[in-house]
Amino acid sequence: AFLSAVQQREPTLRSFLWMDSEDVLRQAAAVDAKRRAGQPLGALAGVPVAIKDVLCTKGVRTTCASKILANFIPPYDAHVIERLKAADAILFGKTNMDEFAMGSSTENSAFQQTRNPWDSTRIPGGSSGGSAAAVAGCQTPLALGTDTGGSIRQPAALCGIVGLKPTYGRVSRYGLIAYASSLDQIGPFAHDVTDCALLLQVIAGHDARDSTSAPLPVPDYRAELENPVRPLRIGIPREFFDKGLDPEVESLVRQALREYEKLGATLIDVSLPHSPYALAAYYIVAPAEASSNLARYDGMHYGHRTSQKSDLIGTYAKSRGEGFGKEVQRRIMIGTYVLSSGYKDAYYRKALKVRRLIKQDYDHAFQECDVLMGPTSPTAAFRIGEKVNDPLAMYLSDVYTVGCNLAGLPGLSIPCGFTREGLPVGLQLIGPPFSEEKLLRIARMYE
Numbered sequence: 001a002f003l004s005a006v007q008q009r010e011p012t013l014r015s016f017l018w019m020d021s022e023d024v025l026r027q028a029a030a031v032d033a034k035r036r037a038g039q040p041l042g043a044l045a046g047v048p049v050a051i052k053d054v055l056c057t058k059g060v061r062t063t064c065a066s067k068i069l070a071n072f073i074p075p076y077d078a079h080v081i082e083r084l085k086a087a088d089a090i091l092f093g094k095t096n097m098d099e100f101a102m103g104s105s106t107e108n109s110a111f112q113q114t115r116n117p118w119d120s121t122r123i124p125g126g127s128s129g130g131s132a133a134a135v136a137g138c139q140t141p142l143a144l145g146t147d148t149g150g151s152i153r154q155p156a157a158l159c160g161i162v163g164l165k166p167t168y169g170r171v172s173r174y175g176l177i178a179y180a181s182s183l184d185q186i187g188p189f190a191h192d193v194t195d196c197a198l199l200l201q202v203i204a205g206h207d208a209r210d211s212t213s214a215p216l217p218v219p220d221y222r223a224e225l226e227n228p229v230r231p232l233r234i235g236i237p238r239e240f241f242d243k244g245l246d247p248e249v250e251s252l253v254r255q256a257l258r259e260y261e262k263l264g265a266t267l268i269d270v271s272l273p274h275s276p277y278a279l280a281a282y283y284i285v286a287p288a289e290a291s292s293n294l295a296r297y298d299g300m301h302y303g304h305r306t307s308q309k310s311d312l313i314g315t316y317a318k319s320r321g322e323g324f325g326k327e328v329q330r331r332i333m334i335g336t337y338v339l340s341s342g343y344k345d346a347y348y349r350k351a352l353k354v355r356r357l358i359k360q361d362y363d364h365a366f367q368e369c370d371v372l373m374g375p376t377s378p379t380a381a382f383r384i385g386e387k388v389n390d391p392l393a394m395y396l397s398d399v400y401t402v403g404c405n406l407a408g409l410p411g412l413s414i415p416c417g418f419t420r421e422g423l424p425v426g427l428q429l430i431g432p433p434f435s436e437e438k439l440l441r442i443a444r445m446y447e
């Protein structure tokens with residue numbers, strides 16, 4: 001059924017960079033054979049899961065939607081892929097994304113433009129736009145994305161589905177091609193909170209191959225899912241309802257908050273005083289780390305090498321110039337600039353200090369409340385091409401999501417209604433570190 005949905009909708013949506021229907025059927029047959037043989041089956045037996053093309057899949061091309069990795073075939077699986085295989089899930093294609101996960105609209109893919117299933121003239125959000133569109137377009141029930149500054153939550157909101165960015169360290173990054181290592185996390189996309197919990201259960205947990213992976217037990221995310229959190233104190237950060245917020249998005253989010261009040265929750269006005277600086281700090285820290293992580297693509301070790309004859313340095317420069325798209329080049333330049341001698345104290349070190357203050361704001365807020373709620377993104381899905389020549393306007397779509405990554409916290413986006421034009425809007429829930437179990441329960445109350 002899902003393969004035929006892919007066949008039908010893919011010409012419009014263009015969610016997938018790679019899909020092999022025969023391989024999918026082979027995997028399904030293998031799971032079925034296991035079932036017939038009476039062997040125990042994993043938690044996702046026979047369930048398709050689409051994979052963002054930033055996650056290494058053994059023997060299957062992994063491109064990060066970049067020309068520089070156009071022919072890269074990893075010799076190993078990412079940790080999350082191993083987990084999916086062990087759970088008998090069906091690996092269901094590799095999804096489109098912004099090149100190296102840099103972007104908010106999936107327009108930075110070197111290969112194709114994914115469209116929003118609710119309105120094909122609009123972007124699906126980004127950078128995990130292919131995964132979000134594939135789930136929202138019913139091409140797959142589940143997908144994996146990655147979130148460095150909002151890339152799971154924002155496309156989930158703009159496509160009207162559930163998307164979770166786990167606590168930093170909850171899911172191993174082994175085999176995730178790094179963008180900004182201190183911010184990146186892998187997480188699930190699903191149609192509802194229960195499915196989201198199911199997929200998180202499979203991918204969460206310690207892995208010694210990622211030194212930042214947390215050696216903590218993984219709770220049973222579904223055990224208490226139907227049990228509402230009472231009493232429930234919801235913090236409403238003042239700064240999340242600022243002048244950049246679209247009035248229609250604001251009214252839908254406020255309506256959702258009133259629903260929670262009807263369910264017995266108390267709404268508390270809180271402040272995250274440093275959040276006006278979050279975006280600026282993020283757009284220093286993330287490019288700084290990216291410029292270092294992307295230094296390995298030199299035309300020698302991996303992927304694209306220029307065909308123009310040159311000396312060593314010339315080969316590096318030409319390969320990188322040909323292989324990386326404009327936005328990636330812009331990030332590398334910003335990153336090397338903020339790390340360069342004479343500037344690193346003024347920019348990079350200062351951004352790290354701001355990051356610490358932002359973390360403290362959240363710690364402070366969680367002394368008064370169980371969860372923070374607000375909009376996921378300041379607007380609904382915008383039109384393809386609308387912001388592509390204005391990087392600063394594009395960066396603004398992450399204004400409510402980047403704080404969570406800077407502070408390492410879990411964040412969840414759930415649908416909370418539609419604009420008059422019929423575009424979905426997301427409600428964002430942010431919790432203290434490792435509170436995924438509670439966040440999912442709180443989200444489930446609203447469904």
Ligand code: GLN
Nearest residue numbers: 101102103148149150151
């Ligand atoms: N849009 C943000 C960026 O371009 C976040 C991307 C992400 O979370 N991967 O950096």
